[in-house]
Amino acid sequence: MNVLTESIEERMQNLGLSFMAAGLESFLESQAHTDNTLAQSVADLLELEYLPRKERAAKSRLKLSGMPAVKRLEEFEIDWLKGGITARQIAELSTLAFIERRENVVLMGPSGLGKTHLMLALAHKACMTEYTVWYTSCIDLIENMSRAREQGRLRRKLTWLRKPHLMLIDEVGYESLTKEQANLFFQVVNARYENGSMILTTNKPFARWADMMGDEAIATATIDRLLHHAHVYSLKGDSYRMKDRLKIGVVDPV
Numbered sequence: 716m717n718v719l720t721e722s723i724e725e726r727m728q729n730l731g732l733s734f735m736a737a738g739l740e741s742f743l744e745s746q747a748h749t750d751n752t753l754a755q756s757v758a759d760l761l762e763l764e765y766l767p768r769k770e771r772a773a774k775s776r777l778k779l780s781g782m783p784a785v786k787r788l789e790e791f792e793i794d795w796l797k798g799g800i801t802a803r804q805i806a807e808l809s810t811l812a813f814i815e816r817r818e819n820v821v822l823m824g825p826s827g828l829g830k831t832h833l834m835l836a837l838a839h840k841a842c843m844t845e846y847t848v849w850y851t852s853c854i855d856l857i858e859n860m861s862r863a864r865e866q867g868r869l870r871r872k873l874t875w876l877r878k879p880h881l882m883l884i885d886e887v888g889y890e891s892l893t894k895e896q897a898n899l900f901f902q903v904v905n906a907r908y909e910n911g912s913m914i915l916t917t918n919k920p921f922a923r924w925a926d927m928m929g930d931e932a933i934a935t936a937t938i939d940r941l942l943h944h945a946h947v948y949s950l951k952g953d954s955y956r957m958k959d960r961l962k963i964g965v966v967d968p969v
Contacts, residue, residue: 786835799950827954830916846880888919897928
């Protein structure tokens, strides 16, 4: 490495361009054997820094999201479903345009149909596409909000919940809520309303949300805000877990 190259590398390090500095010598050597224009060479040099930074930032977003598992859209077995969502609709969701439009996605249906898988897969792609994501189960969310209220931090918590581009709320309806808990859930939905997208999974049709939330007025207000800008998919079919049992002959096919 000559003096000029060393000087350039040092400047890069001082500017925080560590990936570019690390690859500079081999990059210059490879460029000596190409006919690239100056603009193309500069573009290729910038890629040395941009791509690793992008990957590192995506990994950071995934870690901070709190998602319990990594799922991918190509692993979602739509052929097992008996209706409720089509491959074309999943392809449209995978563009993530709903996040840009601050729209919600509600995945409804009984357990075992892949609602959480689909939610996490869309969120994984969002993280890889420079969107911030935050995951919680419904019951954990309520407990979190209850603690914030008891500690006088509810307003601050609601302000924070507006920040992620995409918020995931899993298992809505798996446990009934008290009126106070339902009100906290409403406040979360209201805080996100037209501020950012949400994906919710639920095993309860909206007609049963009043019973689940213990108050018809709160349920109506929550559903109103949730559905104003929303895509709702009511998945139908047999549990994926049943499919695995069918394979080993534990149960007989219908």
